[in-house]
Amino acid sequence: MSEVKRIISLLKEVYYGPAWHGPATKELLKGVTAKKALAKPVKGFHSIWELVLHLTTWTEVTLKRVKGEKVQQVTSEKDWPSNADRSEKGWKKALATLDFHQKKLLQTLEKTKDARLSEKVQRSGSRLDTLLYGTINHGMYHAGQIGVLKN
Amino acid sequence: MKGTAASEIARVSHLIRELYDGDPWHGYSIKELLKDITPEQAAARPILKTHTIWEILHHMISWREIIVERLKRGEEFEVPQEKEWPPVSDVSTEAWNKTLKTLEQSQQKLLKALGDKSVPSQIQLYGIYAVFQHDLYHAGQIAILKKSESIQ
Numbered sequence: 001m002s003e004v005k006r007i008i009s010l011l012k013e014v015y016y017g018p019a020w021h022g023p024a025t026k027e028l029l030k031g032v033t034a035k036k037a038l039a040k041p042v043k044g045f046h047s048i049w050e051l052v053l054h055l056t057t058w059t060e061v062t063l064k065r066v067k068g069e070k071v072q073q074v075t076s077e078k079d080w081p082s083n084a085d086r087s088e089k090g091w092k093k094a095l096a097t098l099d100f101h102q103k104k105l106l107q108t109l110e111k112t113k114d115a116r117l118s119e120k121v122q123r124s125g126s127r128l129d130t131l132l133y134g135t136i137n138h139g140m141y142h143a144g145q146i147g148v149l150k151n
Numbered sequence: 152m153k154g155t156a157a158s159e160i161a162r163v164s165h166l167i168r169e170l171y172d173g174d175p176w177h178g179y180s181i182k183e184l185l186k187d188i189t190p191e192q193a194a195a196r197p198i199l200k201t202h203t204i205w206e207i208l209h210h211m212i213s214w215r216e217i218i219v220e221r222l223k224r225g226e227e228f229e230v231p232q233e234k235e236w237p238p239v240s241d242v243s244t245e246a247w248n249k250t251l252k253t254l255e256q257s258q259q260k261l262l263k264a265l266g267d268k269s270v271p272s273q274i275q276l277y278g279i280y281a282v283f284q285h286d287l288y289h290a291g292q293i294a295i296l297k298k299s300e301s302i303q
Contacts, residue, residue: 010280020281021288041198045298133166134176140284141177144291151200 228278
């Protein structure tokens with residue numbers, strides 16, 4: 001299997017499933033209402049909605065890096081964006097935005113050659129493959145948290 | 152980085168080390184997360200219907216022990232239902248220290264098994280990644296449970 005193909009299949013597993021470790025992000029988010037997404041059952045910890053916005057930011061950053069586009073420094077406001085629109089419609093939009101970036105990332109990777117993986121990424125100094133594995137792991141880590149918050 | 156089995160083993164070993172006691176990009180390592188947790192906190196159930204930190208560790212250890220066994224025998228990775236969530240019956244300090252020690256040993260055993268296994272099959276590699284991702288998924292959960300006010 002080519003390296004890019006493996007990365008694509010891991011990204012798909014984390015987001016769409018089926019995955020061995022447990023439910024995938026999209027499976028976990030299914031049936032979560034805006035009200036549930038806003039709830040903070042664990043004081044001092046993020047809501048599901050905040051986690052979705054956070055994942056969206058990093059998916060977008062990763063997408064830009066794969067494309068070789070310039071990435072602005074991720075400020076704390078961008079890292080953990082606040083949810084301005086707290087309606088059901090706003091929640092649907094948040095989910096659709098994550099979905100959109102996820103799809104774009106996969107589509108872009110489909111066109112990416114293995115040789116690019118060893119290239120250093122602008123700003124971070126890491127190799128592109130290290131960054132992509134980081135994105136996979138980051139998604140997995142927060143998926144586990146969505147799983148708990150959903151209960 | 153070529154997709155050879157040896158380089159894949161090197162990478163997954165690195166990922167497993169980073170996650171357990173290194174400096175992973177996503178957040179805290181498992182060892183860092185478990186630092187300062189008391190047996191009472193580990194046994195607390197701050198969120199109903201969710202496992203305790205202690206139960207999660209038993210679960211992680213079980214997966215790790217099974218993969219080590221399967222790697223040695225060259226078998227496909229699979230966790231039997233009855234081994235998924237070994238119950239926590241003793242909640243003493245000694246038992247908690249024993250759980251932490253068993254986790255540490257499972258880490259050593261896993262890395263050793265990976266070192267011995269120079270040419271794993273694709274399906275075995277898949278199992279190793281699954282165990283790593285499983286650890287990661289549950290590490291995120293331990294991070295929340297630790298934050299939960301009722302166990303602080």
